[in-house]
Amino acid sequence: MINGTIYKGIGGFYYVMVDGMLYECKARGKFKNINMTPTVGDFVQINIVDEAEKTGVIETILPRKSILLRPNVSNVDQAIIVFALKNPEPNMMLLDKMILLAENANLDVVLCFNKCDIDDEGRFDTLRSIYNNAGYDILRTSPKTGEGIVSLKAILNNKISVFSGPSGVGKSSLLNAIENGFKLQTGDLSHKIKRGKHTTRHSELLPLKSGGTVVDTPGFTSLSLHEIPLDRLSSLFPEFESISAACQFDNCKHLSEPNCAVKAAVEAGEIHASRYEAYQYIYHEIETLGRKYKKW
Ligand SMILES: Nc1nc2c(ncn2[C@@H]2O[C@H](COP(=O)(O)OP(=O)(O)OP(=O)(O)O)[C@@H](O)[C@H]2O)c(=O)[nH]1
Ligand SMILES: [Mg+2]
Ligand SMILES: [Zn+2]
Structure with missing residues (x-):
């Protein structure tokens, strides 16, 4: 068996990185019986089925350092929670819920308020006063103007960071801005209601050249916290x-x-x-x- 990391999961297949090579893997049925699902970010052991075709089977999921339920990702150190200051309007209840899920998973939390170039109502100052007071690190960013990108990049150094937040707030755009080589798909907002169109469909691990790894994830608009005691x-x-x-x-x-x-x-x-x-x-x-x- 060889060790690898799940970079992405699509339709029952897991893409496991081993020494710079991706293997398309299925998971053993036994994981279902013990109610365990392989998750993006998992450290796993695989057996290779066909070396030429780069296919394999996941045999073991190694113990997790952390597990975040939404977005579902294992072994990350910190959550970069991204909200737009405008388009879409920030939903404070959703923001507080996302912070709670990250806290419950024992992750470091950084709040990234994006689209500061169109913050004509000065929302950033209000949000900063609330969340600074709560003890959180806060960033004000815009991939459009480049503001805050250097600070964001510094925070990601040598850590595994998941980018989470509603659809359309600019998660993929921020990632494209911090790393030259990234070409993640980004999408317009729907015209009338100024909501995101769920452009990113799957979570994916993306290593940074400068050290560290980021995870782009699909946006979501509601969250249930029933698993928090x-x-x-x-x-x-x-x-x-x-x-x-x-x-x-x-x-x-x-x-x-x-x-x-x-x-x-x-x-x-x-x-x-x-x-x-x-x-x-x-x-x-x-x-x-x-x-x-x-x-x-
Ligand atoms: N004005 C402005 N627009 C931005 C900024 N960042 C991103 N956008 C735009 O916002 C839209 C959505 O950006 P995405 O990066 O696709 O958003 P996302 O959070 O990845 O969305 P999902 O993948 O659907 O979860 C795109 O049209 C971007 O060009 C910004 O700082 N300012
Ligand atoms: Mg996206
Ligand atoms: Zn009390």
């Missing part, structure tokens, strides 16, 4: 963490308990109201989903 939720908001030590109750949910330090910090403006509202909303959403799933 409710009692873990508040720990995924970094700006709640230190403050919650001062809550009266150890297991304070920061909802209707008395003497809640998190709620006090929201009122004092130390925690941004929009983040607390997202917390409340997502808490109730997971609770409702949990009830629904239990019925089955």
